[in-house]
Amino acid sequence: MGPPPNLFCFQSIDKELAPNLRRYVLDQQNEALKRHGVFRLAVSGGSLPKTLATALLAPSSGEDDKVEFPKWEVFYADERCVPLDHEDSNHKVMKDELLNKIPSEMGQPKFFPIDEKYLDDEQEMADQYEKVLVNTFAARDSVKLPLFDLILLGCGPDGHTCSLFPDHPLLREQDAWVLSLRDSPKPPPKRITLSLPVVLHASKIGFVATGGGKQPVLKKIFESEEGSKLPCGLVNAGAGDKVSWFCDSAALEGVSFPRRGSVM
């Protein structure tokens, strides 16, 4: 199983979870900027962008608490094959929740949405998105896997993360960086997703899971053999202490897995 992930539990999302998530993201940003002058992040859609925006749009409290958006390169951990202005688009959620709300003096991150040209062919879409990663992270034959500084993930009520769903054959994919599916159990059915090896390779992986609707699956993931085989459980098992979970008390009610205090 590897070392256990860092599990943080907060009473309130806005007053406690978001500031701690901010500290965590900015620690990864500051380290990445020292390492290579750019912060490469992959983000999920769903409920994550709203909490992330609360974290990142808060006022800065000092030099090491500055969000350096112009030095960010932001990719999608998964995306639905729909137009970028469609309600189901993860990019649209990210734009509505975060990008469009960034004050102009902070500057904008560089975002890498899917190319709408390939909406009719999800495999081509995945191949094209993989090429974007190859162009960013170096040629496919010189690096085995792209190294994100941070990947921020959600956890679906069924234990899926990215668009990697429980028992889906894509979980076994070892070679491709970006995968396509046309049978997502959660609509819309056509999607692309980072592969599990790409997720596990990241420098740091942060899950954000909030609300009572996530409680049954979190209990399963942290406390049962069955849960450790769900996609989120596979990330815990494969990446161990590179993984942190930011949860609220509603999501962790009755979960007895050992928790950490705050990251600050």
Ligand SMILES: O=C1O[C@H](COP(=O)(O)O)[C@@H](O)[C@H](O)[C@H]1O
């Ligand atoms: O379909 C998706 O769901 C997951 C989880 O979303 P949440 O709303 O339950 O937090 C999300 O992480 C993923 O990006 C999205 O495509």
